[in-house]
Amino acid sequence: MAKTILAIDDSASIRQMVGFTLKSSGYEVTEAVDGMDGLEKAKGKTFNLILTDQNMPRMDGLTLIKMLRAMPQYKTVPVLMLTTESSDAMKQQGRAAGATGWLVKPFDPQKLVEVVKKVIG
């Protein structure tokens, strides 16, 4: 069965690119437009991996990650942040929130697949 990924980004173009890329690699991808939407979609089922943008309207990525980690079924599900910066501060915030790792934007599709494969195979 295909592994499921929830991809959250407020940018439609990034969302499409991520969705298309991962689907092309055989994953089943659900897209969400911001943290709130992501949380809503995450509640319905348990995804194998969550990819989230940081800066989004309504609910940002860090908040989303914290909320997810509070849900029993997401205690151990890997969450990767898609972020435009890789500063220590960001990493500490991400780690504190419970993120598994990060991927710096801009990234290319190959890189995305490479990282996702590393996490969920």
Place this chain on the structure above:
Amino acid sequence: MSIDMSQFYQVFFEEAAEHLDSMENLLLTLDIGSPDAEQLNAIFRAAHSIKGSSGTFGFTDLADVTHILENLLDRIRKGEISLREDMIDAFLAAGDVLKNLLASHQGDGEADRAAAAAICGRLRKLTEDAAAPAPALAAPILVASAVLPAPTFLGETGLDVFFQLDGHANAEAAEGTLDNLVAELAGQGEVRIAGRAASADHAWHLQLIGQPDAETVRGILEFVARNDSIRIASLGEASSADDGAYGFFDDAPVGAPSARTDEDSFGFFEPLPPVAEANKPVDAADGSYGFLVDTLPKPVAEVPAVPPPSEPAAPRPVENEAQHEPRRAVPTTKAMASGDTSIRVGVDKVDQLINLVGELVITQAMLAQSASQVDPVEFERLHDGLIQLERNTRDLQESVMSIRMLPISVVFSRFPRVVRDVAQKLGKQVELKLSGENTELDKGLIERISDPLTHLVRNSLDHGIEAPEIRAEKGKQPVGTITLKAYHQSGNIVIEVGDDGAGLNRTKILAKARERGINVHDQMTDQEVFALIFEAGFSTADQITEVSGRGVGMDVVRRNIAAMGGRVEIDSMLGVGTRMTVRLPLTLAILDGMSVAVGRETYIIPLGYVIESLQVEPGMIKSVSGVERLIQVREEYLPVVTLYEIFRVPGAVTKLESGIMIILEADGVKAALFVDAMVGQHQVVIKSLESNYRRVPGVSGATIMGDGRVALILDVSMLVSIARTILPAAA
């Protein structure tokens, strides 16, 4: 696997354009003294989002500008730099540059690289200047952080160079070393700093453009960098696995057990910096986050249990709240979550649908006509069915047309910027009031009304609103008001551009008209006099100004509006103000028309121009130089336009008393159109005559009647203007 990124470009273009628009709107409503945190966040997010996606899709020029923009915005929203008027100017200018770059990527015009470089410099300077008074500790680093990764343009050759500086705990020392290094490397090619190390644990990323020799470069680097940290790759080919492009937190959940063991072959599992080092304030390191470290590191396991609202107070509570509270949508921006309830469809598909419905309407009309010839009692069910069909067809048509409808706010949204820029240029103070932004009209009209409306607004700013001193002298508020108002009225959309400025001076306009050799007389109504400003080459301004005197005159405005099947009227009161009223059909595809017969032909007159129709009675017709040219309608003498003469229609009624006069008004001028008979009123589907034929003077389009025949739609503006030329001086 290779993914063709170009398939996402269109979405990116649309999204970036939306972000730029919302950014501009927000900037224009921002209260500079005490900017709203939500608005600042939304502006930042717009820049941030463009940066993220443009970088991903390889539009580095966009990414470069937004990067600097975002940096400054970020520091403003965090309260590190206070917002100033000149920053708004710069942000707006940056928006313009971004729009230009965006357009150039879409094949629309040339990218203005000079402007892009200039705005980057301007924004950088604003950041530096604003940062200068800040505590000495932060300042140099902040300045440095604003340095832009140089743009890499396609086709460039060179090297990507990554390295960590040897033993520099402090950023200032690192800067000095780097300066020397850059000077040294300059011999190898153009050096660009593509990524700065946030700390000694991080890699620097330089780009050498040209034909640098990798070994020589490595030799230079080995003096200053940790030898094991140097990585050199051809430009753009660097696998960034070990440049920190991604990574995993080693103690956070990771599904794949092999993740940690891959370390050697990939080397990207970058552990967090040791706590001792991290305890330094990091907020200034790259200028984009503002937290102090000691509040943050916590065992990961604990965090999930704590719901976000009860997070421990951070040193800057306000900001913390902004980070963690779900953000309210800013009212002026579109709700983002609308993704699920709408679909994107190409305009061509919608147009095809509209065409098909148009055909259906015609077929339905044909059926109705045929059925009217059979006995309604005998064919009762057929009749009922056809009535039902007519109703359904109309409903269907209306629904389909509504797909193309957009709110006028799409056009109005550009005016805050226009008013601001023009008022600034003219040294005037103007407040813009908008109303009825949700009034809908056809997308095609939206696109075409934008320029004429802009011209009217500029005209009001330039010639209407007085300078603040003059307004004060007249006892008016120094701040003038321009009102833009849209509403629906009897199947039309009405757009008003009003100002509380000087008003139009009747005497001055008449004098000017005489000077220009335009045929005028003192008995002309105010409407007629004011309409003169729409004449070609007419300008009431004492001097041509940069704002409105740009060759495109009000005559073009009127012509463009007329070409859309609309008209424009002026009301004005001297010293009080002026109101220009634009009336447009709701759509370009359907028109309410009156059909008239001339000889064997049927013509359609757009109903909006028709004032009344009347039978000619003896004594109404007055002849001028022996030719019957005028008709007296109550107090007015109107020129008579005989359609059969103008169109040379054979077999038409020629005796004026035997036909019908249709009184028309276009562009503030009335005329009587003589036809054989009135046939009826219809909604007609407008068809282009020009797709297979040429433009015909006096005809604005064609339609298909119930019997399947073509009827031409009259160009009333043109016919009325013919009337004026055939009319000798009426005075």
Place this chain on the structure above:
Amino acid sequence: MAQDTNNKAADQDERGYVQEFLTFTLGPEEYAIDILKVQEIRGYEQPTTIANAPAFIKGVINLRGIIVPIVDMRIKFGVGEADYTPFTVVIILSISGRVVGIVVDGVSDVTSLRQDQIRPAPEFAASVDTRYIKGLGTLAERMLIIVDIENLMISAEMALVDEAATT
């Protein structure tokens, strides 16, 4: 035209390419046009007159929702009688993305001509510019006047296209 003939490359022999033409009559004369430009053939119906148009432009008709101008070739070429009977034929042409109908006396047939059956047209005075006569085709006793219908229809003298669009 080159690619039209190339399409027929299979029919090529040593005497040149073979091209198919629709032939029609105007009075006693027989004309031929490239079959690929013909969209359909229909009966004549009274068009809606267009004000101040040249006499050979009869007006416009509704062809399934499209407004199509109708040109009477008999008037334009000054051949035959411009009368309209139930047998009068309109050839609907599709040319450079535009649709135009031409009125002719009758359609004869579809004929294949090899290049060697086409002779250059001699210079002669005619109501139509010889630029638009591509040649004369010989078919047994018949002489076919081969018209470059595309360039003729978009030419300024047909007045079908706005000046701005032709230049």
